[in-house]
Amino acid sequence: MKGVLLVNLGSPDSPTPKDVRPYLDEFLMDERVIDAPKWLRNLLVRGIILQTRPKKSAKAYAKIWWDEGSPLIVLSERFRDKVQEGTKLPVALGMRYGSGSIEEGLESLKSQGVTEVLLVPLYPHYAMSSYETVVVKALEVGAAKFPEMEIITLPAFYKNPEYIKVLSESIAEGLKDFEYDHILFSYHGIPERHIRKSDPTRFHCKIDGQCCKVNSVAHNTCYRHQVYDTTELVKKELNLPEDKVSSSFQSRLAGDPWLKPYTDYEFKRLAEEGKKRLAVITPAFVSDCLETLEEIAMEGKEEFLEAGGTDYIHIPCLNDREDWVALMAKWINTWAETEALPV
Numbered sequence: 001m002k003g004v005l006l007v008n009l010g011s012p013d014s015p016t017p018k019d020v021r022p023y024l025d026e027f028l029m030d031e032r033v034i035d036a037p038k039w040l041r042n043l044l045v046r047g048i049i050l051q052t053r054p055k056k057s058a059k060a061y062a063k064i065w066w067d068e069g070s071p072l073i074v075l076s077e078r079f080r081d082k083v084q085e086g087t088k089l090p091v092a093l094g095m096r097y098g099s100g101s102i103e104e105g106l107e108s109l110k111s112q113g114v115t116e117v118l119l120v121p122l123y124p125h126y127a128m129s130s131y132e133t134v135v136v137k138a139l140e141v142g143a144a145k146f147p148e149m150e151i152i153t154l155p156a157f158y159k160n161p162e163y164i165k166v167l168s169e170s171i172a173e174g175l176k177d178f179e180y181d182h183i184l185f186s187y188h189g190i191p192e193r194h195i196r197k198s199d200p201t202r203f204h205c206k207i208d209g210q211c212c213k214v215n216s217v218a219h220n221t222c223y224r225h226q227v228y229d230t231t232e233l234v235k236k237e238l239n240l241p242e243d244k245v246s247s248s249f250q251s252r253l254a255g256d257p258w259l260k261p262y263t264d265y266e267f268k269r270l271a272e273e274g275k276k277r278l279a280v281i282t283p284a285f286v287s288d289c290l291e292t293l294e295e296i297a298m299e300g301k302e303e304f305l306e307a308g309g310t311d312y313i314h315i316p317c318l319n320d321r322e323d324w325v326a327l328m329a330k331w332i333n334t335w336a337e338t339e340a341l342p343v
């Protein structure tokens with residue numbers, strides 16, 4: 001029998017340093033997130049980052065926390081519940097880090113008689129620190145605890161025409177009452193090194209002006225190429241003026257170079273260039289979360305206005321929008337009936 005496991009990143013149990021610490025420990029000790037040798041990762045994460053970050057992150061989480069819990073978890077649960085209404089297959093939810101794990105999700109599917117699982121990483125783009133770590137973890141847990149289960153993975157859907165339509169519609173709605181000077185597509189950043197590591201050719205991704213535009217097999221796993229593709233496709237779909245759209249990368253951690261341009265520098269640059277009315281969208285995330293609600297909708301707004309901007313909106317992620325739910329249910333039902341997956 002077939003079933004579905006949706007997987008998102010996960011959140012701490014509460015916005016307190018006591019609960020944020022173990023969550024960040026699990027997250028940052030993932031070798032696909034901080035990809036240093038184990039001894040160095042240990043030193044960096046436990047010896048340096050976790051000395052101060054849990055307190056700082058807990059404060060940020062407290063600003064966006066809802067009565068029902070973490071927005072990312074609550075929105076993922078609402079999405080799961082609505083998708084479940086659109087399909088006869090059992091649909092479970094798992095988190096890569098923290099409570100409500102992938103193992104619990106698979107266990108729940110097993111108890112409903114599922115032996116063939118469609119794994120859906122809730123990320124439109126491929127990155128070793130997001131999509132890939134979900135797949136590796138699910139396959140590891142599957143092999144160790146549920147050997148009778150076959151796991152099939154939904155490909156990254158960053159350029160799927162139906163997804164682009166839904167994303168574009170959400171943006172068009174967000175822009176309805178907002179006359180913008182500029183639209184910034186702000187994607188979660190990753191270290192440049194991760195792009196090179198994920199390049200199977202070992203030479204294509206130079207992270208320059210050209211590599212992401214020249215056809216290559218490397219693009220199947222190139223986050224930079226994929227996010228630029230999403231921006232371009234939305235631009236086309238909505239007929240947005242070329243000079244009023246750009247992409248940038250947010251949420252970097254100190255240390256080595258991350259993908260540029262950096263979102264916070266872009267806020268300043270755009271305001272100083274006279275782009276006074278800014279709309280920001282965050283398509284690396286399907287659910288609103290700390291990185292969109294605090295970093296972009298709150299802090300980003302403050303930074304942009306301080307730099308001289310006058311008006312600023314953050315357009316919400318797809319969350320549990322009806323058209324997004326319907327599209328996911330359609331993908332699931334098509335797979336159930338024909339084995340075909342969206343491309």
Ligand SMILES: C=CC1=C(C)c2cc3[nH]c(cc4nc(cc5[nH]c(cc1n2)c(C)c5CCC(=O)O)C(CCC(=O)O)=C4C)c(C)c3C=C
Pocket residue numbers: 009010011012024032033034053057070072123127129130188189190191251253284285288289290291
């Ligand atoms: C597109 C998805 C994501 C990628 C790629 C990604 C890479 C990445 N993230 C960190 C470090 C942190 N990210 C944090 C929060 C966070 N990250 C994502 C998604 C991606 N991360 C989400 C959805 C969230 C929000 C979670 C929530 O509960 O709302 C955090 C925690 C918060 C903080 O302390 O700032 C960290 C740390 C790295 C190092 C990385 C790639 C190497």
Ligand SMILES: [Fe+2]
Pocket residue numbers: 188251
């Ligand atoms: Fe992150």
Ligand SMILES: [Fe+2]
Pocket residue numbers: 204205206207211212213222224225
């Ligand atoms: Fe590239």
